[in-house]
Amino acid sequence: MNKPTLPSTRVYPEIHISRRRFVKSLLVTWASASSLTWPLAMAERAPTSADSPAWLLATTGDPSAASRLGQAYLATRPDEHDVDLLTGLIEERLSQSAGPNSARLERPADIAKALMRLVRTDYIQNNVINLEGWVLSQTEARLYALSAVLHNA
């Protein structure tokens, strides 16, 4: 079977990871954001305070649903119960999926879009896990795990 290609219904920017710390902070922002807050808008206003997970948790709403799923994931992968490790794994996947001529990721919104694209790519490429019966993107599950770690920090 040919490798499936992404359909063009949604356009996401190609990305290039240049600053691990920047990405990490955005991932923290992303993962700890409330499901009640639209992520792109949130990501646009997040970077300056991204290194303050506790502050994020207090200001971006209730991430409890994501955290519950994240806790379930961490119960199956206790070795990943670490913010640095989780962000590193997600960053690695982002790097793998970046195209050779990709533009640099500068804006938080672009990274948010890149993460959405990555999650979708996971489904297309069968890079998924079974979490309590849910078929979930590996990246998505780690984002929930990150939310759980931060939520319980």
Add this chain to the structure above:
Amino acid sequence: MFIDALDLSEQTQLEADLAIIGAGPAGITLARTFAGTPVKVCLLEAGAQAGETEVQALYSGENVGIDYSLTASRLRFFGGTSNHWGGFTRPLDPIDFEQRDWVPYSGWPFTIDELQPYYTEACQLVEVLPDRFDDIPFWEEVTGTTFPQFATGRMRPQFVQYSPPTRFSKRYGSELQQADNIQVVFHANVTHITTAESARTVTGLEISTLNGLKHRVKARQYVLATGGLENARMLLLSNRTNPAGLGNQHDLVGRFFMEHPHLGGCGEIVVAELDRLPKMFRERIKFDGYSANVAYNPTAGFLREQKLLNATFMVGVAAKYRSDTPPDPGNERAVKHTDMLKAARRYLSDVEPQDAEILGVWLGIGCASEQVPNPASRVSLSQERDRLGLQKIRLDWRLTQQDWSSLVEHAHSLALEFGAFEIGRMLLNLEDTASWPDKVNGGNHHMGTTRMHDDPKQGVVDRNSRVHGVDNLYVAGSSVFPTSGAANPTLTLLALTLRLGAHLTKKLS
């Protein structure tokens, strides 16, 4: 014309060019082929024009395999099982006709191309649009929507159409009644197919009525069209010349019984923004008197790559979750669903949660799958006898681990597809390491028991549906399917019947 065997005097002999046993969709369709021609047809119906309890009871039998209702899954009166048909209409896929090295006993004697013209005609019979089962642009235009793109390479949309559903006796009965050359005989239970001493030629049919009358039918050609279970039974019962049964010189009659296992609750899909999923992908749409919806089916490429059996899925809205009403904490399913809808919302919706009255919906999933042809899955004769003194059916329906694993993989594909759509997340209730549950439903699809193959050692009938070794006996219906695919069998059995009609027209002219 219509006559009733109960009204005939004892030992009446009816004569015709063509005797058709069974007035269900296949029998009626075949008889219609000859309406108004010089060919004299005798169409034998065991029941009446409407259902009768004592007649229906003749379908009772013994189950020794997966529990299966022998009486509720078919109807013994004029129009046959079309009288409770749901109307699901779709042809088999081209791959279903192929010999697949991962599917034992697979391969039809011809490709789908052989059936295409008959499929077109069969669509007219059941009042659906021909040639629209894979036509995405057509349905996009009809619905005015752009369909989501299937991105994984595993699945594709196909379009199931719904017949009104056509009740064959109501739709075509008067046509048969008015045809001078067609006799429809009610309450005519065929109890034996008699043959010449060599068993190479059928010489007649023995008829019994429930009030004890006996009659005979004599014809030049005979067609058995009593359904996928009863066709095998009739051949096995006709055992005076060959004790193993007519056409059963290689112990194939009754073997390879196949159903389309239907597994309810194989998964649940949560969707945050229902508008992202076109209506046709979740419910039946109607236009110009027709109706259809999308089936989520595997691609031929994926079936080949992964060596899987065919399957089909459909989804429908089961329940909605309001944003302002938390689920009952005791309702585990609702808690799981709403947690996922909240957690994954950013992937699944453009609507701000506070602006959404509905948090999301969950979609129930219906699935039907192909099973491998399995000689151990079979119809044989019970020691119990019915009111006519005939041995009842003994059904041993079996499924294999291969059937199960294949279905699980396809359900997994459906989960991937909804993730890739950015429309939903799926809870998969099947595990590959498990096996079939004790209770499995079928689709009332009885297939394979008189399978078609050019080699008499591998099939009961040849490519023209003629019983191997018998010059003038044919079988119509889904019992001749060598493999089942995942599509509902009605359209294909009608196409095969029309093809048989063309063959017999030449033979009888």
